[in-house]
Amino acid sequence: MKYLLIIAIALVVWLTWKKRSLPSGKASTPASREPEQMVVCAHCGVHLPVSDSVSEQGRHFCSEAHCLAARSPAGHD
Numbered sequence: 800m801k802y803l804l805i806i807a808i809a810l811v812v813w814l815t816w817k818k819r820s821l822p823s824g825k826a827s828t829p830a831s832r833e834p835e836q837m838v839v840c841a842h843c844g845v846h847l848p849v850s851d852s853v854s855e856q857g858r859h860f861c862s863e864a865h866c867l868a869a870r871s872p873a874g875h876d
Contacts, residue, residue, distance in 0.1 A: 842869050 835848045841858040842865035852859040853866045860866040 840865055842866075 835850060837846050838849050838852050838859040839846055840852070840861040842860055845861050847859075847861050849859065852861065853863055854860075855866055855869075858869070860869065
């Protein structure tokens, strides 16, 4: 039993030492991305990135459902 305790303590010390020896700069720097243009949904007015929007006839929508709703004769709810 005493050897098991010594092995467990040695394992904890080794894992702690290994974790501290890793380069900290690599893990903490987020990937730099370019800012993205924001657009407004033509149906509900929510702001979203242009890459997440659905575009039709020069207008941007937050979802396909709002794009379809804008096509319908009723327009807004």
